[in-house]
Amino acid sequence: MNLRRVVITGLGALTPLGNNVQEYWEGLSKGVSGAAPITKFDAEKFKTKFACEVKNFDSSEYIDRKEARKMDLFTQYGMVVAQQAVEDSGMDMERINPDRVGVIWGSGIGGLTTFQHEVRDFTKGDGTPRFNPFFIPKMIADICPGLISMKYNLRGPNFTTVSACASSTNALIDAFNYIRLGKADIIVSGGSEAAVTEAGVGGFNAMKALSERNESPETASRPFDKSRDGFVLGEGAGALILEEYEHAKARGAKIYAEIIGGGMTADAYHMTAPHPEGTGIVKVMDIAIKEAGIAKEEVDYINVHGTSTPLGDVGESRAIQQVFGEHAYKLNISSTKSMTGHLLGAAGAVEAIASIMAIQHSLIPPTINHEFADEDIDSRLNLTLNKAQEREVKVAISNTFGFGGHNCSVIFRKLEE
Structure with a gap:
């Protein structure tokens, strides 16, 4: 079978080091740590009191406030980086065939914040089931690619891969395969996660998976070091535009790299x-x-x-x-x-x-x-x-x-x- 070549034509990033690709890469190049004491909740009673949080995030720069209230934070993150990547790719959305453009996303957990808040509110009540009507659509891991497709009218393959910490690489490989097999010309792919919550930190603490280096958060993530004691929980999102090579060439797209195997x-x-x-x-x-x-x-x-x-x-x-x-x-x-x-x-x-x-x-x-x-x-x-x-x-x-x-x-x- 004659497999098609697949290239990367757009990028978007929202990370603990910066809220776009340029800021993210600058932080990586300089060896900056994104770890700091947790600000999203009071972590005083937790074994781990720090994380790598996204900083200075304002969803209103990208998403209407009314719409944002219908989204868990992991979806907001995903919507933001997808927009960054689409804009970076230079795609003219009026000229592409929407039936040939898909969204394949990755998330290991999905709407953990939403799930935690809804269950907590229920247990505080008298047992009467009062739940937000957006509880389920905010929580489910596949909602992010669904909403990205709705924003851009993308009618090609659309789903979320869930394979824990391998989820978004899994999504990229799936997107690569769909394009090279001829099932799509372009796929918006990547992943998002927002698990810096009481349930997220508490759950990983219970597993003894997280570092407890509370006296020095910025040095806690120390791969390969003899004194390492666990990972540091992070949050954020990344998006990549995968595109068939000839399709990208025909529209004069800039090409970052080629994806050649998975x-x-x-x-x-x-x-x-x-x-x-x-x-x-x-x-x-x-x-x-x-x-x-x-x-x-x-x-x-x-x-x-x-x-x-x-x-x-x-x-x-x-x-x-x-x-x-x-x-x-x-x-x-x-x-x-x-x-x-x-x-x-x-x-x-x-x-x-x-x-x-x-x-x-x-x-x-x-x-x-x-x-x-x-x-x-x-x-x-x-x-x-x-x-x-x-x-x-x-x-x-x-x-x-x-x-x-x-x-x-x-x-x-x-x-x-």
């Missing part, structure tokens, strides 16, 4: 822990590389899942060594979660953008907050510690893994005519 596997091992041998991670990178049709030696940069958990960071570093052999020591590796925190279902989208910007700017964003070497992680690996490194990047891989054993790996390449 892999998806399952550990089939544990609800939350990675497989101790990293078998699913090894396999997912192997699949993506084979699908991309490249040699392993062509890969310049891996934006790793790198959550700052004791088990996860070791497993991923060993999987990279197993996949790449001696080339593993010639790669640049970094975890941008050291700066953004973990955006859960939105992580894959914002990290894909980081990978694409690394290609664009020939700069590897750093893994910050590294102080103490972990003897279980090979010191020969270039983890891009504490400071960005200049390097031409022709091929970049972005890895994301989720609770439930979901693994996704996607590969971007500098455009070759």
